[in-house]
Amino acid sequence: MYIGIDIGGSHIGIGLFDQKKNLIQKIVKPFDPLKGKENLVKMLIKELKKFSNIESIGIGVPGIVKDDLWVKANYLQISNYPIVKELQKEIKVPIFLENDSNCAGVGYLILNPEIKFGVFLTIGSGIGGAILFHGNVFSRNNDCIAEFGHLTYQENGRLCSCKRKGCYSQYASMKALRTNIARRKNCSHLQNEDVLSLLKQKDEIALEEFQKQNEILQKLIGNLANILSPQKIILGGSFSYFKEFVPLSFYENKEHWYNRDSDCKIEITDFGNDLGLLGSAFQKDYIRRV
Ligand SMILES: [Zn+2]
Structure with missing residues (x-):
């Protein structure tokens, strides 16, 4: 075991x-x-x-x-x-x-061994990333890699946990979504489950904030496609529990891409945070630390 x-x-x-x-x-x-x-x-x-x-x-x-x-x-x-x-x-x-x-990237790789070049985004409390390449996930010893959530979304924007300002994490993570909705509804704290049930009830504020988050994520995805042009950009983490609310246009809209005809696919995983568990357990066979 x-x-x-x-x-x-x-x-x-x-x-x-x-x-x-x-x-x-x-x-x-x-x-x-x-x-x-x-x-x-x-x-x-x-x-x-x-x-x-x-x-x-x-x-x-x-x-x-x-x-x-x-x-x-x-x-x-x-x-x-x-x-x-x-x-x-x-x-x-x-x-x-x-x-x-x-x-989490390793977890995806285990379930999708056919993928040759992919970018994985973990969207949870923050936004993390992984680069999948021919059966490996790249890692750096004593350094970070694929910290896509700390790319700059807004100059001099919200203070991030990394002490910089305006990182994508502060605008498009699940924590940012929960905070934005809670603020507009004057409640102190919301869980993902609360947001899910608001969306199910077609709550206007929740729908609006979720759409805003989607748009910011599309921008981030466009940036990643422009830098790396992988076969697939996969979104995981607790964001994947919200998959049913993501419109078809999210997968198709390439207005932020240099190559709008790119065959890179956008996918939201069905396995949520279980990919992190799976990949953690079997990391040693897949992580390539350089
Ligand atoms: Zn940051």
Whole structure:
């Protein structure tokens, strides 16, 4: 059995997989980053001890990794944190560590092995990315790669967790969508489920904000197509739970593309955050760290 762990901005997912990469069991736990990294490790150890016959564990974390060190994450006070060593004090199996969006890209690659060149966007609390090329997902040791959510959308715009201003993440992530709707509705906090039910009820504010998010994403997709021209640009993360509300024009509109006749396809995955679990679990066979 193999375990994949996906450490997100508000939740932690733990997936148990068999040798054929089938998801056998999934646990999702709320996670408060303000409680600190020691608390996170304690919680993971407690959960991991419930499993037996584990071959290996793979973890996907936001931010930058170097070998088995978690170098940096914007939302936790992480600085070269030896998360693998800390876990291995109690959990005696091989543990692998990689950036979470790269892991989601691996998950997609496992389910779609025919893809030769793809760009994967994880749209959740922020926006991350991965580059898929001939059976591998590229990664950088002690550096970041494919951080598409931190391209600039608006000069001097909203302050981002990366301390820059105007990043796409602050306008087109699920967190940005929730915040924008909550602000207009004068409520303090909305979950994805709340937004989903607002959209189902055809709530005007929610529909308008969702359309705005879609338009900003199209711009980002156009930029990526212009830089990389992959066969496919795939959108994943919790955005994929909203797939049914995305209009056909989203896939077809290429007004931001240099080559409007490009055969690059836009796809929204059906597997949501499970791709992150799958890719985390089997990362070592797919990640190409350069
Ligand atoms: Zn940023």
